[in-house]
Amino acid sequence: MAVPNLSFLSLLLLLLPLALLLLLYLIVRPRPTKIPIKSRHVFITGGSSGIGLALAHQAASEGARVSILARSIDKLEEAKNYIQLSTGVDVAVFAADVRDYDAVSKAVEDAGPIDVLIVNQGVFVPGELEKQGLDEVRFMVDVNLIGSFNMIKAALAGMKDRKDRGPGSIALMSSQAGQVGIYGYTAYSASKFGLRGLAEALQQEVIAHDIHVSLIFPPDTDTPGFVEECKTRPQLTSIIAESSGAMKADEVAKKALDGIKSASFFVPCNFEGLLLSTGTAGMSPQRSFVMAFVEVIATGVVRIAALGFQWNWYTSIHKWHAQNKSK
Numbered sequence: 001m002a003v004p005n006l007s008f009l010s011l012l013l014l015l016l017p018l019a020l021l022l023l024l025y026l027i028v029r030p031r032p033t034k035i036p037i038k039s040r041h042v043f044i045t046g047g048s049s050g051i052g053l054a055l056a057h058q059a060a061s062e063g064a065r066v067s068i069l070a071r072s073i074d075k076l077e078e079a080k081n082y083i084q085l086s087t088g089v090d091v092a093v094f095a096a097d098v099r100d101y102d103a104v105s106k107a108v109e110d111a112g113p114i115d116v117l118i119v120n121q122g123v124f125v126p127g128e129l130e131k132q133g134l135d136e137v138r139f140m141v142d143v144n145l146i147g148s149f150n151m152i153k154a155a156l157a158g159m160k161d162r163k164d165r166g167p168g169s170i171a172l173m174s175s176q177a178g179q180v181g182i183y184g185y186t187a188y189s190a191s192k193f194g195l196r197g198l199a200e201a202l203q204q205e206v207i208a209h210d211i212h213v214s215l216i217f218p219p220d221t222d223t224p225g226f227v228e229e230c231k232t233r234p235q236l237t238s239i240i241a242e243s244s245g246a247m248k249a250d251e252v253a254k255k256a257l258d259g260i261k262s263a264s265f266f267v268p269c270n271f272e273g274l275l276l277s278t279g280t281a282g283m284s285p286q287r288s289f290v291m292a293f294v295e296v297i298a299t300g301v302v303r304i305a306a307l308g309f310q311w312n313w314y315t316s317i318h319k320w321h322a323q324n325k326s327k
């Protein structure tokens with residue numbers, strides 16, 4: 001009697017996950033798709049430094065027509081020369097501040113219709129809110145969040161009008177601090193969490209036009225901006241951010257471009273990022289039925305890991321305060 005029961009049980013154990021996989025395969029929306037890069041117009045904001053420059057270099061190497069936008073014309077020219085020397089590709093440069101809608105509109109108009117828009121510009125001034133001026137708070141929200149609205153708003157009509165030029169992409173550079181709030185990043189995290197709401201709503205609005213939204217979540221990344229940030233970063237911010245290690249700009253750019261090409265909505269960049277994306281999947285769209293399966297199966301365990309990280313971070317915070325009573 002025990003033998004048929006056992007084989008029935010193992011059959012069930014095999015069939016249940018298969019049935020779940022089949023169900024998820026049938027229901028995941030939007031449907032998976034691919035975004036080609038070669039011979040297409042890739043427009044990158046903040047493309048003169050760090051992650052944006054690495055993205056511009058990578059896209060140019062893959063045969064894209066690349067445009068970069070940032071404020072400083074000197075840094076733009078330097079980036080242009082560097083990419084020209086190492087890939088032979090001539091990159092178009094546009095000097096504009098993303099906070100200036102008219103300037104950004106003019107740049108988009110001059111650049112011509114965009115196939116892949118990478119909204120990557122960002123500023124980060126770390127510090128406890130109590131010590132931070134509201135001008136600094138506004139600066140981060142303006143550049144990181146409102147600047148992204150300006151950019152998308154300026155490019156959207158032209159992108160929808162692509163006709164038969166193939167699927168389009170709008171990618172937003174968030175941060176792991178846009179998935180979990182981190183000490184010293186009240187304004188920065190708020191600006192990056194804002195991008196998630198923007199991205200989720202926008203994806204629903206542009207899917208009928210074959211435009212696909214990606215949200216990229218890098219950990220600390222070695223860039224000129226990061227070197228600057230580290231000069232004033234609170235010790236506790238560094239202690240907590242270290243949980244996810246650090247990456248090179250080229251590594252982040254590669255992950256980001258791969259994520260854009262596979263039209264992934266969430267684009268984590270390292271293993272901790274994969275855990276973080278699984279743990280914060282919530283109501284975000286998921287195109288991959290395999291990743292959806294991982295999310296469904298792993299959510300409980302990942303939540304335990306998340307609580308473990310919070311335990312560790314709060315322990316560090318209490319310890320730090322005990323050792324620095326005067327501050």
Ligand SMILES: NC(=O)C1=CN([C@@H]2O[C@H](COP(=O)(O)OP(=O)(O)OC[C@H]3O[C@@H](n4cnc5c(N)ncnc54)[C@H](OP(=O)(O)O)[C@@H]3O)[C@@H](O)[C@H]2O)C=CC1
Pocket residue numbers: 045046047048049050051052069070071072073075096097098099120121122123124143147173174175176217218219220221222223224225226
């Ligand atoms: N480095 C890191 O640790 C991480 C970075 N990120 C995010 O990645 C993105 C890029 O960061 P990173 O490469 O480190 O930054 P960098 O400071 O190295 O480069 C920032 C780029 O954005 C441009 N930029 C800044 N402000 C504006 C503005 N108002 N209008 C137009 N362009 C602007 C800069 O040029 P210019 O100054 O001439 O305008 C530059 O090209 C940011 O969104 C950041 O939040 C996410 C996670 C980690």
Ligand SMILES: CCCCCCCCCCCCCCCC(=O)[C@@H](N)CO
Pocket residue numbers: 124175176177180182218219220221226229240241242243244272273275276279302303305306309
């Ligand atoms: C469920 C388990 C999760 C496990 C992993 C959690 C690790 C989170 C670490 C967050 C680090 C945030 C760094 C932000 C970097 C950044 O954006 C600044 N350098 C400014 O640019």
